[in-house]
Structures are given as C-alpha cells and as structure tokens.
Amino acid sequence: MNTFDIVIEICGSAGEGTISAGEILARFMSSQGYEIMSFDSYPAEIRGFGKCVAHTRVNLNPIYSPGKYADVLIALNDKHAISQLGFLKPDGILIYDNQPASFHEEDQSVAGMAEPGVTLYGIPLTQLAHEAAGNSRGRNMVSLGAMACLMEIPKDDFVTAIQNRYASKKQIIIDNNIDSFVLGYNWTGENIKKIDEYSFKGTEPAPPEDKLIINGNQSVARAAIDSNISFYAGYPITPATKIMEIMGKELPKTGGIMLQTEDEISAIGAVIGAGFGGKRAMTATSGPGFSLMTEFTGLAVMSEIPAVIVNSMRGGPCTGLPTKTEQSDFNIAVAGGHGDAPRIVLAPVDTTDCYEATALAFYLAEKYQTLVVLLLDFFLSNSIRNIDVPKPINPSFLSANIAPEPDQLNGYQRYRITGSGISPRTIPGTPDGMYFSTGLEHDENGRPAYDSDTHEKMTRKRFVKHGNALDEAPDVVISGDDGDLDIGVISWGSSAGAAREAVDAARAEGIKAASFSSIMISPFPEEKLKVFADRCNTLLVPELNFTGQFADFIINFLQRPVVKLNFVTGLPMASEDILEKMRELR
Amino acid sequence: MASNDHYVIAGNGPAGNAALNTLRKNDPESRITIISDESVGFYSKPRLCSYISGRIEEDELFIHEDLSFDNTRLRLGQHIQSIDPDQKIIFLSHMEKINYTKLIIASGSKPSPSPYMTQFMPYLKSITDFHEAKTHKQCIHDAQQFLVLGGDLVGFKFIDMLISMGKAATLILYPQAFWPFVLDSDMVDRITASLEPKGIRIMVNDRIQSIQDADGGYQVATLNHARNEIEEHYCDQVFAFSGMTPNIDFACKKGFDIDHGILVNEYLRTRFQDVYACGSCAQIFNPILKVYQTTIGWTNAETQGEIAALNLLGANQVTRLAPQKYFDLEGVKIKTSWWDDTDENPNPDGDF
Missing domain, CATH: 3.50.50.60 (FAD/NAD(P)-binding domain)
Known part of the structure; x- marks a missing residue:
C-alpha cells in the first residue's frame, strides 16, 4: 500500500484568515485526489484575538481520525502558535513570520520556543503580503505559498484552488489572494534552502473522483432536505447553528419553513407540533439547548409523535466550552428528562454516517412515532471530509408513517396495543381519524387514564416499540482481527474513527485487537456486543467525557469490567492516545 | 537559591559544550541557553566523512550531552543576528530578543567560498x-x-x-x-x-x-x-x-574588536565585560609574541570553552595550549595553535 500521511496546521488569531487558508488547503488536497480530514478550532468569541487552528490531515488512503500531532505548523500568530507547539511532531516543520513589526521579547517568539529537532523556516509573511497586496491581510496566502513551495506542491494547481475559493468575490480580492500566494511561493523557492524530508512529490494520489467536501453539519442538513423535511425550528447555538443557517436558506426552496424560535423549548415544541401535523420536522441544538428541550421531549414519547433532535455536543456543563468537542451528553441523550421515556438515539461516527443516520432518523421517528436524537459533537459537526457522494436515500425511508387501514378507522384507536408496539397513526384531517393527543397517560383511545393497569400497559407498549427499532439498526462495525483478542476497543460517535486507527496500529505491533462501534445507541445491540466482548481478554472504552458514561452504560449488560479511557481536553479523540493505552494493556 | 544569572553560549560545537559542562558543574543553579545555527544537536564534524562512507551510523555522530537540567535551554536552528553588548541583549534573526548576564561566543567557523x-x-x-x-x-x-x-x-x-x-x-x-x-x-x-x-x-x-x-x-x-x-x-x-572563516557576522558593527576573529585577551575575554569568545571564532592574544592568533581543532576548542567558562565564573586562567596541537595533513604536521615556544613532537593523530 502506498503510504503518505501528513498533518498541516495553520494557527493564527481570529480574523487573520486562518480558517479560510485551512479550507483552501483541504479543498486543494481533495481536488488532487488525496483523502482529507480537516478540523478547525476557534474561540467562542465571534471576533477578536482568540486562537484559531485549522488542522488538515492528508493521506493517500481513507482516514478515520484527524491525527493528534502536526507535521507542519504554520504560525500566523506567535503567541497562539507557541501554545500549539506541543502538538507539532519532534521532527516537524515550523513556518513563521521572521519579520514582524518589532522584536519579540524572550520566549514570545514561536521560532524561539520550538524544540530542537523542529525545522524552522522563517518567511517574511507580513512584508510579502504588503508587497503583494498593499496590506497584511494576505499573510495567510503567503504562508500557504511558502508551505506549498517547501512541500514541492505544483503552484498552478494551488492557484486554481484559491481562485475557486474566492470566485464569488470581487476580482481585486481574487487577485490579491493569488498574488500573495504566488509571492510566498516564489520567495521561498528563491531564498529558502529546504532541509526537511517532507514532500508531496511523487506521492501519486489516485485520480480525483467526484467527491463531496462536506462537514457533519452540512451532511445532516443535506440529508434532512433529501429526506423531505418540511419544517425546522431552532435557536442558534454553537456548534449546531450551521444546520439552522442551511435550513434557512434551503427549506424555502422546497416550500418548507425555517422558524427561529425564542428559545429551545419553543423550538422542540414547534417540531413536535409539526410532527403531530404529519410533517417531517427537526431541530438542532447543543447541550445547553438540549437540557431545555428535555422539558418537552417527554411529550413526543408519551403522545407518540415523531420528532428529530440533533444534539451536537460541546464541552459542558452549562455554557461550558462552546467551541470545544466532548461526548458528555450521552446520559442525557439516552435517558435525560423525567419518567420512563424511551427514545431512539443514533450516534454517527463520521461525515458519511451523518448523512445516512439523519435519513434513518426521520424514517425511525416517523415509523416508530417517537423522538429520535442524533448525537453529533463539535468535532463531527465541523470536521470536513471529502466523501463519496451519498447514495440516494432508500425510497421506503421517505414515507414511513404507518397509517390505519380504512377498516381500522371505524372506532379508531390511536394508541391501540399491537404486537410491534406501533399503533397506526392518522394525520389530523383524516376523516374518521380523530383522536385525543395528550401528554397525560392515556388509554388506547388517547383519553387520559391514570389507573395503574393502563400506565403499565402503555409504558410497556412504548418500550416494546422502542426495542423493536433495534431491528432497523445499521450493522455494527467490527474492524480488526478475527478470533480471540487481546484487546477489544468499544467506542461510539466520533471517537470510533480514532479507535479503528489505533487498532490498526496496534495490530501492526503484534497486538491481537479489533474495534466495535454501533451507530444505534438506544436501543443498543447488546447481544452483538456480548458476542464481541466474549472474544476479548480486555475491553477498552475510550470516550470524551470524564466519568465514562458510555462505558457505564455497557457495563450494565456486559456484567464485566472494562478499562475506561477518558479525556475532557476539548480535543477530538486521538488514535495515538488509544494506541498508547493498548500498549499498556497488552 | 537559584542564581539570577543567565549565561548564553553562542555555538553548539566542542567549545560551546565544554563551556556548558563547566558552567553546569560550577554553577548548577544558573540558567543557561545555547544558541546554534544548526537544527541538530551536538555532533562530531570530524566524523562526517566516516558517516558518509558508512563506517559509522548516524546516531554515532551525535554526542548526547545531558540537557535534562530544567534551567538549560537548547535553541537549535536559531541564528544570531546581532549582539548589543552594552545592553546585554542578543537579537535573533527570527526577531526575538534574549537578555543575558554573561555571554560566551563559541560560534566556530563557516565556509568561505572563493x-x-x-x-x-x-x-x-x-x-x-x-x-x-x-x-x-x-x-x-x-x-x-x-x-x-x-x-x-x-x-x-x-x-x-x-x-x-x-x-x-x-x-x-x-x-x-x-x-x-x-x-x-x-x-x-x-x-x-x-x-x-x-x-x-x-x-x-x-x-x-x-x-x-x-x-x-x-x-x-x-x-x-x-x-x-x-x-x-x-x-x-x-x-x-x-x-573557513570565523562565524562572527553578528558581532560586526557592534563594538567588538575584530581582526579576522573576535579579539580576546589571554583570558578569552573580549573588550566587553562579561563577554568571552573561544574556539575558532576567536583571535587570542599571545602575550609572548604580542600578536593575536587563531586556533583550530576540536581539542583546542574544548580547552578554550572550559577556560572561558571558568573565567566567566570569576577564575583568572590563562589559555594554555592543547596537548594535541598538530594536524596531520597527509603526513604534513600543521600546528593548530602555535604561540608558545615549546616544540613538542607533532601528534600524528591530531584532530580539527
């Protein structure tokens, strides 16, 4: 297998074009046929002087995690880049501005703080940007030019990528960006003696295919539109806002409505109302908003109304870390709120999954007449991948409501007890299909009923229905060795990619290992996990929360100990950290 | 109690590392910074040809000094642009200022293309x-x-x-x-x-x-x-x-006495208080011949690095000749330091 794996980070201050440069880099690499995974981190403040990092991993082969350490760090801001040096490989490359406006005091220069072994390339970024465009705004493009030259990347192809990025802008903006890039490229070629071994020369990526460059949020929004959603209600919150923005733009084109509500409680209320009316509806939020929504989620469960909530997790509790990733809403997603309120929870592991899981969420919500929570996280929402164009959604997913047969409308019982737990549902306006819908416990006709018999019967009905949804679960993904294993790594959500890569690396070191993940979290494919666990000497559960919420969840039915590996750094799960733990455990 | 001194050594060759070891041994509490143009650690230049020919492996080139002291900082791949000996500030070419209390210049020599x-x-x-x-x-x-x-x-x-x-x-x-x-x-x-x-x-x-x-x-x-x-x-x-020529561009125009190299007295002190120079970047005053002379060679550099460090710490040692002071150039014995009047037998295994 042809191997090539490089991680490039651009670190600057908000407003310096860090994220734009990262996006251009990622798109360019994709256009050349490389596999990419790109992830940005930025401050919670809208604009200011906070630290931004555009992180892009480039590979010839499929990649599943962003890579913890960078091979190349481009420093647009010394102060911020110093704090990023810990993530630069010991033999990495540092590209920095060697002609800032004034001398840095001791230890305030990123070049000065670089560890021995790091190759330093000083480029007069500011000076060249001024030369190219008359101001310093093009420093990001100058630095990209320098990097491209050092990495022996053809100049012209990159220029095209810049042109495409700014195609909708004024010509002068396009010209300034290209001029800055070209000057950075040429200056570096003429003045810098390359002394490192990193290069794209001869890497020979596969011919570029028709790829979709997309992040998790975009993937969810696209799938929602393709699933014929007609109503979206929400309140903006990082990292889910992008979904709302896309809905605001796209839904009206298909006759749909995007409603910005006064808060998240109102949003989920509106979504449940639309679901009651027979419309496919969704809201997207993050932890703080989801907490508010739990006031209402019970209604969707109790009155058996389809509703889809995307919860893109961020560091918590409370306002927490708005622009950092975490997987700490597992418990609230699976069991948050009051009462016995079973809901379906799906946790996609990558961008492609985001699309497929969203389509599945609408299908399940409609068919099982319940709440479906789609659990993303900041990393998954924002990380950009170049994926194959998703397959068209299964037509059966597009209309999943089980309506009553005409003869069932005679004495229609909305909540009739059935073997599957699913009661045929009429849409308001259906002749003879009227019924009471209430958040109170109710009998099969929907009339409030508080007797113990009814409550027990109806509770069981809701749980039977929930359990049956397991039949619709996507296959669990097991990757690694067959037979008995030293270590089985069980993961969920965005951590699954890192687990898979760690397992591959561990196997290369002679550790017999495999990874297990399931998109469907609730109901969970317990039996499949038990079969997997029986093959494993040790079970390792890496996740991005402090207590091991998922680990505790599976311990309940595995009835055996697992090794928890927990991080709350605000960073995506790193395969390197899982691998290190596996070495310890071998 | 930690010393308030910040010793800076410009150069990561034999002179610089000998100075480092001497400072470390005699003033372990002080803060020390080594600055080197090269992006790799201390290695044996005389053995580069052995490495190229394959007689030794890459790792055998490197001399692994103990830099595990918290207060020792190695700045590799960093170029000194200039020194202000009055303000005791070093200006690095990546635009960073470093304040020092005492400085040893051991920057060696660089190619001098015709x-x-x-x-x-x-x-x-x-x-x-x-x-x-x-x-x-x-x-x-x-x-x-x-x-x-x-x-x-x-x-x-x-x-x-x-x-x-x-x-x-x-x-x-x-x-x-x-x-x-x-x-x-x-x-x-x-x-x-x-x-x-x-x-x-x-x-x-x-x-x-x-x-x-x-x-x-x-x-x-x-x-x-x-x-x-x-x-x-x-x-x-x-x-x-x-x-080769002394690698001292950074010292030009800043008040150092320079002929070919940086001029120092027999104690390796420059004209500036608290600034010393040693190894092939220095021209050392020969009190007997009354001239400034340059030395080359690994052993000379090490010896001078040690003396510069001791004098910086308050000693008053006069530079002595290295025991090996002849270089064997295809049978031609060339002195690598030559101001004393002794006439030892040339050592055919001299280094440079």
Whole structure:
C-alpha cells in the first residue's frame, strides 16, 4: 500500500484568515485526489484575538481520525502558535513570520520556543503580503505559498484552488489572494534552502473522483432536505447553528419553513407540533439547548409523535466550552428528562454516517412515532471530509408513517396495543381519524387514564416499540482481527474513527485487537456486543467525557469490567492516545 | 537559591559544550541557553566523512550531552543576528530578543567560498555540516569520479574518504584555502607526494573556466595560468572546500574588536565585560609574541570553552595550549595553535 500521511496546521488569531487558508488547503488536497480530514478550532468569541487552528490531515488512503500531532505548523500568530507547539511532531516543520513589526521579547517568539529537532523556516509573511497586496491581510496566502513551495506542491494547481475559493468575490480580492500566494511561493523557492524530508512529490494520489467536501453539519442538513423535511425550528447555538443557517436558506426552496424560535423549548415544541401535523420536522441544538428541550421531549414519547433532535455536543456543563468537542451528553441523550421515556438515539461516527443516520432518523421517528436524537459533537459537526457522494436515500425511508387501514378507522384507536408496539397513526384531517393527543397517560383511545393497569400497559407498549427499532439498526462495525483478542476497543460517535486507527496500529505491533462501534445507541445491540466482548481478554472504552458514561452504560449488560479511557481536553479523540493505552494493556 | 544569572553560549560545537559542562558543574543553579545555527544537536564534524562512507551510523555522530537540567535551554536552528553588548541583549534573526548576564561566543567557523567560485555555486557541493552530509551521502556513494576544489582541512578528510571508498578524484589545490595558515610550496609538494600514489591527481591553483551538465555528470574546463592551458575533465560530482572563516557576522558593527576573529585577551575575554569568545571564532592574544592568533581543532576548542567558562565564573586562567596541537595533513604536521615556544613532537593523530 502506498503510504503518505501528513498533518498541516495553520494557527493564527481570529480574523487573520486562518480558517479560510485551512479550507483552501483541504479543498486543494481533495481536488488532487488525496483523502482529507480537516478540523478547525476557534474561540467562542465571534471576533477578536482568540486562537484559531485549522488542522488538515492528508493521506493517500481513507482516514478515520484527524491525527493528534502536526507535521507542519504554520504560525500566523506567535503567541497562539507557541501554545500549539506541543502538538507539532519532534521532527516537524515550523513556518513563521521572521519579520514582524518589532522584536519579540524572550520566549514570545514561536521560532524561539520550538524544540530542537523542529525545522524552522522563517518567511517574511507580513512584508510579502504588503508587497503583494498593499496590506497584511494576505499573510495567510503567503504562508500557504511558502508551505506549498517547501512541500514541492505544483503552484498552478494551488492557484486554481484559491481562485475557486474566492470566485464569488470581487476580482481585486481574487487577485490579491493569488498574488500573495504566488509571492510566498516564489520567495521561498528563491531564498529558502529546504532541509526537511517532507514532500508531496511523487506521492501519486489516485485520480480525483467526484467527491463531496462536506462537514457533519452540512451532511445532516443535506440529508434532512433529501429526506423531505418540511419544517425546522431552532435557536442558534454553537456548534449546531450551521444546520439552522442551511435550513434557512434551503427549506424555502422546497416550500418548507425555517422558524427561529425564542428559545429551545419553543423550538422542540414547534417540531413536535409539526410532527403531530404529519410533517417531517427537526431541530438542532447543543447541550445547553438540549437540557431545555428535555422539558418537552417527554411529550413526543408519551403522545407518540415523531420528532428529530440533533444534539451536537460541546464541552459542558452549562455554557461550558462552546467551541470545544466532548461526548458528555450521552446520559442525557439516552435517558435525560423525567419518567420512563424511551427514545431512539443514533450516534454517527463520521461525515458519511451523518448523512445516512439523519435519513434513518426521520424514517425511525416517523415509523416508530417517537423522538429520535442524533448525537453529533463539535468535532463531527465541523470536521470536513471529502466523501463519496451519498447514495440516494432508500425510497421506503421517505414515507414511513404507518397509517390505519380504512377498516381500522371505524372506532379508531390511536394508541391501540399491537404486537410491534406501533399503533397506526392518522394525520389530523383524516376523516374518521380523530383522536385525543395528550401528554397525560392515556388509554388506547388517547383519553387520559391514570389507573395503574393502563400506565403499565402503555409504558410497556412504548418500550416494546422502542426495542423493536433495534431491528432497523445499521450493522455494527467490527474492524480488526478475527478470533480471540487481546484487546477489544468499544467506542461510539466520533471517537470510533480514532479507535479503528489505533487498532490498526496496534495490530501492526503484534497486538491481537479489533474495534466495535454501533451507530444505534438506544436501543443498543447488546447481544452483538456480548458476542464481541466474549472474544476479548480486555475491553477498552475510550470516550470524551470524564466519568465514562458510555462505558457505564455497557457495563450494565456486559456484567464485566472494562478499562475506561477518558479525556475532557476539548480535543477530538486521538488514535495515538488509544494506541498508547493498548500498549499498556497488552 | 537559584542564581539570577543567565549565561548564553553562542555555538553548539566542542567549545560551546565544554563551556556548558563547566558552567553546569560550577554553577548548577544558573540558567543557561545555547544558541546554534544548526537544527541538530551536538555532533562530531570530524566524523562526517566516516558517516558518509558508512563506517559509522548516524546516531554515532551525535554526542548526547545531558540537557535534562530544567534551567538549560537548547535553541537549535536559531541564528544570531546581532549582539548589543552594552545592553546585554542578543537579537535573533527570527526577531526575538534574549537578555543575558554573561555571554560566551563559541560560534566556530563557516565556509568561505572563493569569490571566483560564486558563479559555479549551483554545481558545487560541499560538506560543511550534518545536513549537507546527509543530503549528499547517497550521491557520493553513487558517483565514481570526483573533482574536488580547494582542499582545506575538511576537504582532505573528504579526499581520504574517497580513497577509502575506492573512488577516483582530481584535487585542484588552493594553498590559501587553509585558513588560518597558508600551505607553502614545500607542504604542497609533500601533500602531492603523499596523495598521488593513492590515485589522486593533484593540480595546483588551476581555475575553473566552465562547468556544464553532461551525461548525468559534469564537464569541467580548467585553466592553468602558468602553462596557459585549458583542460577538460568529466566527473560525476564536483565538491568544493575552499576554506573557513570565523562565524562572527553578528558581532560586526557592534563594538567588538575584530581582526579576522573576535579579539580576546589571554583570558578569552573580549573588550566587553562579561563577554568571552573561544574556539575558532576567536583571535587570542599571545602575550609572548604580542600578536593575536587563531586556533583550530576540536581539542583546542574544548580547552578554550572550559577556560572561558571558568573565567566567566570569576577564575583568572590563562589559555594554555592543547596537548594535541598538530594536524596531520597527509603526513604534513600543521600546528593548530602555535604561540608558545615549546616544540613538542607533532601528534600524528591530531584532530580539527
């Protein structure tokens, strides 16, 4: 297998074009046929002087995690880049501005703080940007030019990528960006003696295919539109806002409505109302908003109304870390709120999954007449991948409501007890299909009923229905060795990619290992996990929360100990950290 | 109680590291920073040819000093732009200021390409540091026929290496390239007599007229002024070793007394309080001969680095000669420090 794996980070201050440069880099690499995974981190403040990092991993082969350490760090801001040096490989490359406006005091220069072994390339970024465009705004493009030259990347192809990025802008903006890039490229070629071994020369990526460059949020929004959603209600919150923005733009084109509500409680209320009316509806939020929504989620469960909530997790509790990733809403997603309120929870592991899981969420919500929570996280929402164009959604997913047969409308019982737990549902306006819908416990006709018999019967009905949804679960993904294993790594959500890569690396070191993940979290494919666990000497559960919420969840039915590996750094799960733990455990 | 001193050592060669060890031993609480142009750690330059030929592995080149002290900082790949000895500030080329309380300059020497060679630079390779050695290692193994220009001490190591590898070579010798001394005609004759039987062709002072790509190698035309003859050579690689010069650009125009190197007294102190210089970047006052003289060689550098550090800490030691002070250049014994009036037997295993 042809191997090539490089991680490039651009670190600057908000407003310096860090994220734009990262996006251009990622798109360019994709256009050349490389596999990419790109992830940005930025401050919670809208604009200011906070630290931004555009992180892009480039590979010839499929990649599943962003890579913890960078091979190349481009420093647009010394102060911020110093704090990023810990993530630069010991033999990495540092590209920095060697002609800032004034001398840095001791230890305030990123070049000065670089560890021995790091190759330093000083480029007069500011000076060249001024030369190219008359101001310093093009420093990001100058630095990209320098990097491209050092990495022996053809100049012209990159220029095209810049042109495409700014195609909708004024010509002068396009010209300034290209001029800055070209000057950075040429200056570096003429003045810098390359002394490192990193290069794209001869890497020979596969011919570029028709790829979709997309992040998790975009993937969810696209799938929602393709699933014929007609109503979206929400309140903006990082990292889910992008979904709302896309809905605001796209839904009206298909006759749909995007409603910005006064808060998240109102949003989920509106979504449940639309679901009651027979419309496919969704809201997207993050932890703080989801907490508010739990006031209402019970209604969707109790009155058996389809509703889809995307919860893109961020560091918590409370306002927490708005622009950092975490997987700490597992418990609230699976069991948050009051009462016995079973809901379906799906946790996609990558961008492609985001699309497929969203389509599945609408299908399940409609068919099982319940709440479906789609659990993303900041990393998954924002990380950009170049994926194959998703397959068209299964037509059966597009209309999943089980309506009553005409003869069932005679004495229609909305909540009739059935073997599957699913009661045929009429849409308001259906002749003879009227019924009471209430958040109170109710009998099969929907009339409030508080007797113990009814409550027990109806509770069981809701749980039977929930359990049956397991039949619709996507296959669990097991990757690694067959037979008995030293270590089985069980993961969920965005951590699954890192687990898979760690397992591959561990196997290369002679550790017999495999990874297990399931998109469907609730109901969970317990039996499949038990079969997997029986093959494993040790079970390792890496996740991005402090207590091991998922680990505790599976311990309940595995009835055996697992090794928890927990991080709350605000960073995506790193395969390197899982691998290190596996070495310890071998 | 931690010392408030911040000692800075400019240079990560034998002089700088000897100074570091001495400071570490005698003032363990102080903060020490080493600054080096090169991006790799302390290694043995004299062994670069052994590394290229494959006699030793890369790791064997490196001298692993203990830098685990919290208060020792190694700044590699960082270039000193200038020094303000009055303010005690070092300005690094990446635009960072470093304040010091005491400074040892041990920046060694750097290649000094002959001006007439400048136009041929794209064709010329050299072995002045680890990076170049690593870069050129494979092409040296692949090539059979070499043209070596200049000579100098590193160049002779290179010639020795080519002989040991069974390569063919022509050496165009420039006697003036042997800073800090010039080869006299007797020395040239003796070197020629030593090398020619080993298959090395020697030409003296011939000038390059042209170099052109040819059949994967180079076609080189040389002019012998004495005979007014042009000769054509084909070779696979052209290497140039045209001498060294003190690496002290950063000290120019900042008030240091400079002749060829930084002038220091016999205690290795510059004209500035708390600034010392040692090794091949320094010109040391010889109180007997009343002249400033330069030394080269590993042992000299180490000895001076130690003395500079001790004097910086308050001692008052006069620079002594290193026990090995002769360099064996193809049987020609060349002094690497020579101001005392003793006349020890030349050590044929001298270093540089």
